[in-house]
Amino acid sequence: MDSVVLFVFLLCISVCVCVCVCLSADSESMRTLKHVAVKSGESVTIPCFYNKSYKLNKKYWCHGYSWSSCTIVSYANTYGSTSVIDHPTHNMFTVELNRLNTDHSGWYWCAAEIGDQSVLDDKDYLYLTVSAAPAVSVLGSRVSGEEGSSVSVQCLYSAAYQNKQKQWCRSTDWSCYKVGRTYTSQNSVVWIREWIGSFTVEMTGLKKNDAGWYWCSVGDVQVPVHLTVTDPSPKDPSPPAVSVLGSRVSGEEGSSVSVQCLYSAAYQNKQKQWCRSTDWSCYIVGRTYTSQNSAVWIREGIRSFNVVMTGLKKSDAGWYWCSVGDVQVPVHLTVTNALTVTPSENLINKITSIRKMMTQTTPGTISIIEL
DSSP states (O other): OHHHHHHHHHHHHHHHHHHHHHHHHHHHHEEOOSEEEEETTOOEEEEEEEOGGGTTSOEEEEEOSSGGGOEEEEETTBOSSEEEEEEGGGTEEEEEEOSOOGGGOEEEEEEEOOOOTTSOOEEEEEEEEEESSOSEEEEOSEEEEETTSOEEEEEEEOGGGTTSOEEEEETTTOOEEOSEEEEOTTSOEEEEEEETTEEEEEEESOOGGGOEEEEEEETTEEEEEEEEEEOOOOOOOOOOSEEEEOSEEEEETTSOEEEEEEEOGGGTTSOEEEEETTTOOEEOSEEEEOTTSOEEEEEEOSSEEEEEEESOOGGGOEEEEEEETTEEEEEEEEEEOOOOOOHHHHHHHHHHHHHHHHHHSOTTOOOOOOO
């Protein structure tokens, strides 16, 4: 008799252990948020996470207080007022609820079909509250930032939740961050700053593996937020240390030319020079006469200096360079023949000027023109 009692006792323990393990496995294999708040007339997307062994199983969204009597609202990959989309590569599916009103408040279930009559479908439940003034809300349920940059999310809460714990949680490891500064495992930084009726979450130094689902959590209420991390935009190449406006200049013999040399802030205190290749001589700020009696002026401005060569000679033609510190930029100078004006052309020009002045002269005035 004692052996029978012992057998029954051990059998009961085995069954209890099996049931507890199975229930524990079920609760971990399908997970979602527990209490989601949303404003009337708006939409919300709820993430449901499942074990990777369910990639090929059919998923669905069910409505009802009791699992045994809940009504299937929509299966995965169907669209409408309730859209359920499976994302097997991420081991999750999303439920998008549109145009919500207070009648939509209630108990819901994320579920996956097991396909066996003897085994219940795997599931997890949540409560949805739809109201005109939700206890918790968020400004922007979808945010995006470039890799290496930052994003900011503002979570709002009602006065009744002022003293509740505020957290920012992520789905990858179901960890939560509280007010203060916390470093994530990916070396990006999470800041949570609390204000009156809200707290702001700032994530800096974004990494690609930061992408995914998060939620603002205040007390027992959550609001889901999706973060997308994009590739960084191509950056404009940094400006060169030294550059020139016009690498080829030209002037008539006897006239002048001007060249503007630009440099970066890092070269502000470096020596600035204008050099020529004929004798590898360089001219610094001030006035210097060349051996051909043409003059070189160098005037320094803000992050630039201007070179003016006057009284050009044919022998001034050739290669020069702007030099700032140890950096040079070549410039080529061409000196062309000076235009000559014949006497007849000179007379024609004067007559043209006289006619122009006569048409501009006010009646009653006398203009004296020298020919």
